[in-house]
Amino acid sequence: MSCVFCQIVEGTNPGDILFHDSRVMVFRDIHPQAPVHLLIIPKKHISSVTRLTGEDENLLPHMMTTAIEIAKREGLWGKGFRLVINSGQQGGQLVPHLHLHLLGGKQLSGQLG
Numbered sequence: 001m002s003c004v005f006c007q008i009v010e011g012t013n014p015g016d017i018l019f020h021d022s023r024v025m026v027f028r029d030i031h032p033q034a035p036v037h038l039l040i041i042p043k044k045h046i047s048s049v050t051r052l053t054g055e056d057e058n059l060l061p062h063m064m065t066t067a068i069e070i071a072k073r074e075g076l077w078g079k080g081f082r083l084v085i086n087s088g089q090q091g092g093q094l095v096p097h098l099h100l101h102l103l104g105g106k107q108l109s110g111q112l113g
């Protein structure tokens with residue numbers, strides 16, 4: 001059985017999807033930690049940022065530029081926002097499908113670790 005984010009890509013797990021193209025998908029986090037809390041994921045299952053290979057060239061920059069474009073759409077450009085990737089156990093990664101968090105819409109905590 002595929003992972004929870006693959007299920008959103010496949011349409012078998014409902015997601016509040018804001019954007020997708022051939023390579024990435026953007027949807028709202030189910031437990032938002034800020035007024036805007038979105039997840040930018042590759043459609044292809046990659047378990048972690050450490051599992052990117054040469055085949056995935058430009059995927060991470062594409063995820064970043066997609067996030068920045070969506071931040072604009074969400075009205076965050078003038079206010080600021082945060083982009084975060086958690087990786088592995090000590091990095092706090094809970095879902096083993098690469099994802100970039102986009103957080104904003106309030107003054108975010110200065111604590112990152």
Ligand code: 5GP
Pocket residue numbers: 004013015016027028029030031032039085086092093094095096
């Ligand atoms: P991580 O800790 O792995 O970096 O973050 C995983 C994020 O995925 C969490 O913020 C969590 O709320 C979110 N999440 C987990 N399961 C689902 C789901 O089924 N749907 C959506 N939209 N978000 C999820």
Ligand code: ZN
Pocket residue numbers: 002003004005006007044045046096097
């Ligand atoms: Zn997956």
